[in-house]
Amino acid sequence: MDKKAVLTELLRTKETSTFLGGESPTTVITGSKYIPLLSGAVQGDCTVDYAVDAALLSEIRGVLLIGPEGSGKSTALQKLAVDWAQGERLQNFSFVFHFNLRDFNSLGGERSLKALLQSSHPSLTAGSVAVVAKRPEEVLFVFDSLDQYRHSLDPSVHALCSDPNQEAAVSCLVASLLHGSLLRGSAFVVATRPTSNLKYLNGTHVEVLGFSKLQREVYFTNCFTDANATKPLLHMERTLGFYNICSSPRFCWTVCSIYSLLLDSGAKLPETLSQLFVDILVHLMETLCLNEASVRALVSPLGRMASLCLLDHSNIAQESIKSFGCQQLLTAVDAFLVVDGDPESDKCTFSFRSQLMQEFILALAFFLRESPGEGVEHFLTKHKGRATFLDFFLSGLSEEVQRRPLETLLGKANPDQIEDFRRWFKSSSAETWRGYEKDKHYRCFHLLHQAQNEALTKEIITPSARLEYHTDLSLQDCVALNYVAMSFNKIPSLSLCGTNILPEMAKFLTPTMSVSHSLNFSHCTFSTGAIPHLASALRNGVVSDLCLYNSHCGDEMLNVLATSLQNSKLQKLSLHGCDLTGGCCDDLVPLLTSQLCTLVINFNQIGDDGFIKLCKALNCPHNRLQELDMHNCNLTAASMEAFAEALCSGQSHLRKVNLRANKIGDDGVRALSKSLQNSFCKLHSLELYDTELTGACCSHLKEALESEHFSLLELDLSVNELGQEGALLLCQGLNRPGCPIEKLYLNRCELTPPVFKELASLLKVGTLKSLSVGVNDVGDKGAKYLWEAVAHPNCLLEELDVEMTGLTDACVEDLCAALRASKTLKRLEMKNNSLTDVSVPAIIRAFQDSANMQELNLRYNDFSEEVLHLLDEAKIRY
Numbered sequence: 001m002d003k004k005a006v007l008t009e010l011l012r013t014k015e016t017s018t019f020l021g022g023e024s025p026t027t028v029i030t031g032s033k034y035i036p037l038l039s040g041a042v043q044g045d046c047t048v049d050y051a052v053d054a055a056l057l058s059e060i061r062g063v064l065l066i067g068p069e070g071s072g073k074s075t076a077l078q079k080l081a082v083d084w085a086q087g088e089r090l091q092n093f094s095f096v097f098h099f100n101l102r103d104f105n106s107l108g109g110e111r112s113l114k115a116l117l118q119s120s121h122p123s124l125t126a127g128s129v130a131v132v133a134k135r136p137e138e139v140l141f142v143f144d145s146l147d148q149y150r151h152s153l154d155p156s157v158h159a160l161c162s163d164p165n166q167e168a169a170v171s172c173l174v175a176s177l178l179h180g181s182l183l184r185g186s187a188f189v190v191a192t193r194p195t196s197n198l199k200y201l202n203g204t205h206v207e208v209l210g211f212s213k214l215q216r217e218v219y220f221t222n223c224f225t226d227a228n229a230t231k232p233l234l235h236m237e238r239t240l241g242f243y244n245i246c247s248s249p250r251f252c253w254t255v256c257s258i259y260s261l262l263l264d265s266g267a268k269l270p271e272t273l274s275q276l277f278v279d280i281l282v283h284l285m286e287t288l289c290l291n292e293a294s295v296r297a298l299v300s301p302l303g304r305m306a307s308l309c310l311l312d313h314s315n316i317a318q319e320s321i322k323s324f325g326c327q328q329l330l331t332a333v334d335a336f337l338v339v340d341g342d343p344e345s346d347k348c349t350f351s352f353r354s355q356l357m358q359e360f361i362l363a364l365a366f367f368l369r370e371s372p373g374e375g376v377e378h379f380l381t382k383h384k385g386r387a388t389f390l391d392f393f394l395s396g397l398s399e400e401v402q403r404r405p406l407e408t409l410l411g412k413a414n415p416d417q418i419e420d421f422r423r424w425f426k427s428s429s430a431e432t433w434r435g436y437e438k439d440k441h442y443r444c445f446h447l448l449h450q451a452q453n454e455a456l457t458k459e460i461i462t463p464s465a466r467l468e469y470h471t472d473l474s475l476q477d478c479v480a481l482n483y484v485a486m487s488f489n490k491i492p493s494l495s496l497c498g499t500n501i502l503p504e505m506a507k508f509l510t511p512t513m514s515v516s517h518s519l520n521f522s523h524c525t526f527s528t529g530a531i532p533h534l535a536s537a538l539r540n541g542v543v544s545d546l547c548l549y550n551s552h553c554g555d556e557m558l559n560v561l562a563t564s565l566q567n568s569k570l571q572k573l574s575l576h577g578c579d580l581t582g583g584c585c586d587d588l589v590p591l592l593t594s595q596l597c598t599l600v601i602n603f604n605q606i607g608d609d610g611f612i613k614l615c616k617a618l619n620c621p622h623n624r625l626q627e628l629d630m631h632n633c634n635l636t637a638a639s640m641e642a643f644a645e646a647l648c649s650g651q652s653h654l655r656k657v658n659l660r661a662n663k664i665g666d667d668g669v670r671a672l673s674k675s676l677q678n679s680f681c682k683l684h685s686l687e688l689y690d691t692e693l694t695g696a697c698c699s700h701l702k703e704a705l706e707s708e709h710f711s712l713l714e715l716d717l718s719v720n721e722l723g724q725e726g727a728l729l730l731c732q733g734l735n736r737p738g739c740p741i742e743k744l745y746l747n748r749c750e751l752t753p754p755v756f757k758e759l760a761s762l763l764k765v766g767t768l769k770s771l772s773v774g775v776n777d778v779g780d781k782g783a784k785y786l787w788e789a790v791a792h793p794n795c796l797l798e799e800l801d802v803e804m805t806g807l808t809d810a811c812v813e814d815l816c817a818a819l820r821a822s823k824t825l826k827r828l829e830m831k832n833n834s835l836t837d838v839s840v841p842a843i844i845r846a847f848q849d850s851a852n853m854q855e856l857n858l859r860y861n862d863f864s865e866e867v868l869h870l871l872d873e874a875k876i877r878y
């Protein structure tokens with residue numbers, strides 16, 4: 001094959017560059033503007049060219065290049081053919097035949113493969129054709145635009161042929177080649193948008209992904225000169241870079257073209273997708289030099305055509321252009337459509353050069369309608385799932401400021417249509433905000449972003465709306481969310497639970513984070529590049545509450561955030577389960593010596609050394625810490641001296657401390673008890689649940705309880721082996737007149753009936769408001785003391801927990817008497833006991849007779865199905 005002749009033929013471009021269609025592939029290649037495209041091939045991150053070559057240099061005979069509109073498939077095929085003709089690629093093939101399948105649509109009659117090859121490649125000699133037939137393994141067919149091919153590739157509908165001299169319909173020749181009956185052993189590359197014909201073809205799939213962000217940068221640098229590319233590139237990335245469409249080289253071409261015109265004329269670059277398409281359409285209309293009536297006469301039929309193509313489930317409609325009444329505007333139509341065949345004929349097909357423009361024109365035509373037709377809701381429902389940006393464009397165009405440049409060209413939009421959209425938008429948004437469907441929330445943000453109307457945003461989204469989103473926030477959702485948040489000076493909270501926070505995402509959300517009082521990143525993961533953005537929001541914003549619950553951020557991330565945390569307005573920091581170690585304490589110390597009021601650091605391996613560092617910080621005059629949660633932090637008695645010292649240093653403001661599930665032991669409590677007797681210690685609540693205590697610690701606690709400086713209102717000693725002896729000592733301490741304890745938790749402390757008796761006398765003295773003594777096997781006998789106490793006129797108890805204390809129906813009489821007599825009891829927890837159906841009527845009556853009871857929990861007792869409805873009606877949990 002004469003490669004030189006092939007090259008000349010290939011470079012004699014048939015395609016012209018158009019604003020919406022792109023720069024002709026030949027111009028791209030000859031102008032050295034070709035950028036190898038990203039592929040989603042099995043080999044991982046590689047270029048389309050590499051993936052195709054790798055397949056064709058192996059045994060693979062078929063390659064299917066699949067990608068969306070404008071992703072660069074045709075250009076890649078053209079480049080392949082040119083490179084081959086220039087001797088640079090795929091030299092294992094002696095023949096490469098490049099076809100556009102669309103050209104075969106109108107090719108009637110029958111011919112042989114040899115005749116087809118010769119007619120399409122005039123330089124091909126008869127001798128060469130003979131070689132093609134003899135050495136098919138040296139032949140490569142390149143077929144473009146399968147999605148525009150009107151014939152089926154289903155082998156069963158063709159009488160497949162095998163003889164290159166046999167005459168057949170072109171559709172049969174194509175099917176025979178692709179199914180390997182004709183020129184068996186030859187190879188093919190087929191390029192297409194996803195299309196139903198693909199299912200008939202075997203071959204390696206190479207997905208064409210278009211441009212990456214980096215390639216987009218190179219493209220802009222090629223389109224503008226190096227020096228001038230920065231402004232448009234940055235603008236594009238800020239206003240459009242988050243849309244997937246930016247990976248389309250064709251879209252990039254259109255954007256560069258319009259930016260270049262706007263910059264040359266000194267105009268402002270568009271801020272939104274809607275504004276971009278206003279600018280593009282204005283430019284196209286101006287180029288066409290049509291008067292106002294003609295522009296309107298063009299947009300309306302184009303709108304109908306756009307709808308038809310979308311509703312046809314294909315990009316292509318088969319209909320005469322004439323039937324839309326715009327045949328006198330054929331040249332103008334060409335700017336928007338690819339027309340295949342005679343425009344007058346019913347068999348002519350057309351497709352839009354750009355799906356985005358198709359949707360934009362559809363939206364515009366809706367607002368131009370003179371007579372009221374279907375409402376916007378019906379219009380949107382009709383095109384649902386077929387159009388991506390239709391409601392975006394409607395929203396953008398519904399704003400007068402935004403559509404003004406178009407109205408200057410084609411006259412006013414119909415105010416009734418605009419009003420119809422507004423009404424729909426407000427009512428559907430109100431419904432959206434009553435519900436929790438996040439996709440609908442995101443959509444609402446997008447429409448507001450397109451409308452760019454701050455007053456409308458404030459009307460639709462109340463300032464108190466909590467922006468709480470989970471897991472699947474896309475980059476473009478972030479931008480729209482950011483637009484909405486920035487319409488308010490401050491927002492109460494931003495919550496992005498379970499999201500993988502990528503750098504770009506964090507960048508777009510930095511302003512929102514800065515105006516948010518509370519930031520919740522529970523279960524999020526942070527890319528390294530995202531952290532500086534969070535840091536900047538903390539430094540410069542109003543964030544007072546940061547929750548990184550289970551975000552596994554680790555010491556390293558905390559270290560990067562350290563300075564920003566110090567310079568923030570943070571008052572509450574939650575670091576539950578963040579994979580921290582004692583090493584992070586150096587970064588936390590400065591926070592403790594400044595504004596922080598609450599630190600939740602539970603479920604981290606902080607250890608004694610780390611905690612001792614924190615305790616030293618609590619000795620500092622400027623610390624304001626009031627709440628410290630160190631549940632499960634690997635602490636032992638070794639750090640309790642330092643903690644006790646901090647508590648009575650005179651500088652501590654600590655009110656609430658949780659040391660649950662640490663191995664503090666009796667020694668640790670000895671140290672703590674000393675501090676509880678100190679007048680400087682202002683602690684109100686101490687949780688020592690499951691801290692490996694025994695009865696031995698109770699003498700220390702008794703001492704503390706007997707001190708006049710003892711300040712605890714709430715003490716939790718649950719899940720410790722206090723036993724009878726220890727608990728009785730405790731009761732002695734609690735018995736001191738003036739003891740401030742109001743809430744006492746002694747669940748699973750191996751308590752006995754004598755202890756319950758002592759607790760009952762405490763209740764009769766009347767300071768305790770809440771008592772939890774569940775999971776102590778005292779039975780009805782032990783609990784009887786409590787029922788009597790509850791019934792006592794001096795008892796102030798509001799909450800009682802006797803879960804799993806071995807209660808039976810025998811206790812019900814006392815229980816009911818207590819419920820009736822008590823003037824304070826509101827909540828009673830009795831789950832996991834052995835009450836049966838016989839007790840139910842009496843309990844219900846007593847519950848209903850009580851003026852103060854709010855909650856009674858009888859779950860996991862021995863009730864049959866028969867009484868459940870009674871409990872249900874009485875609003876008793878079962």
Ligand SMILES: Nc1ncnc2c1ncn2[C@@H]1O[C@H](COP(=O)(O)OP(=O)(O)OP(=O)(O)O)[C@@H](O)[C@H]1O
Binds near residue numbers: 022067250
């Ligand atoms: N590799 C590339 N380097 C630079 N520009 C490119 C590249 N590929 C495509 N383009 C630009 O994008 C435009 C559209 O590309 P192309 O026509 O190849 O897309 P396509 O995937 O074949 O589209 P369709 O599905 O509509 O047929 C080209 O006209 C050109 O301007």
